[in-house]
Amino acid sequence: EDKVVQSPLSLVVHEGDTVTLNCSYEVTNFRSLLWYKQEKKAPTFLFMLTSSGIEKKSGRLSSILDKKELFSILNITATQTGDSAIYLCAVDRSSGGGADGLTFGKGTHLIIQP
Amino acid sequence: NAGVTQTPKFRILKIGQSMTLQCTQDMNHNYMYWYRQDPGMGLKLIYYSVGAGITDKGEVPNGYNVSRSTTEDFPLRLELAAPSQTSVYFCASGTGINEQFFGPGTRLTVL
Structure with a gap:
């Protein structure tokens, strides 16, 4: 059975700290791994990773994929209260040129205290 | 662009009632998806569509139906709510x- 496992499930840190969120996966087909941020409503896209070892960066957020060890990490440096959210990791298992949906982990609930 | 819009925002149903959740997108995307999210869980795929007239089951399709008559719209139907x-x-x-x-x-x- 395909699965995506995120850890930790919840994390409380102080403003200014650096956090690392983990995502491991076991899937029959792999096309890409995606990270989303979910505040009160819809998930919003952060990164899509397809190749090992290439870091994607956006401001204080960065992510990298290891296709040999089947995991990805999402780093957030100098955290701010606005970073408080659920961070979702998802794997695109599509094959044959199709796009048959994402398999999500349970998410990491990150709380940044002032 | 409005992006992806859904109606209604909230709904309370009685057991056995039916309803349709509406979804419209204005980005001319061929692929559309329905997910459900339970507390403390990630999203699970219910149904998806790769284009008008084509739909397929996802991970948790039981109790739901979909149709895709246009590129823009992808309604989700619950027939007997539980x-x-x-x-x-x-x-x-x-x-x-x-x-x-x-x-x-x-x-x-x-x-």
């Missing part, structure tokens, strides 16, 4: 290559 269908429902669309774009969600309670 308490197990209490959840937040998200519609998404995409090109099939890059990321999916999500709607704001519909919070459904079945009592």
Whole structure:
């Protein structure tokens, strides 16, 4: 059975700290791994990773994929209260040129205290 | 662009009632998806569509039906609502290559 496992499930840190969120996966087909941020409503896209070892960066957020060890990490440096959210990791298992949906982990609930 | 829109935002149903959750996108995406999200859980795929007239089951399709008569619209139908269908429902669309774009969600309670 395909699965995506995120850890930790919840994390409380102080403003200014650096956090690392983990995502491991076991899937029959792999096309890409995606990270989303979910505040009160819809998930919003952060990164899509397809190749090992290439870091994607956006401001204080960065992510990298290891296709040999089947995991990805999402780093957030100098955290701010606005970073408080659920961070979702998802794997695109599509094959044959199709796009048959994402398999999500349970998410990491990150709380940044002032 | 409005992106992906969903109606209603909230709904309470009685057991056995039926309803349709509406989803519309204005990005001309061929691919559309319905997910449900239960508390403390990630999103699970219910149904998806790769284009008008084509739909397929996802991970948790039981109790739901979909149709795709146009590129823009992808309604989700609940025929006989059950308490197990209490959840937040998200519609998404995409090109099939890059990321999916999500709607704001519909919070459904079945009592």
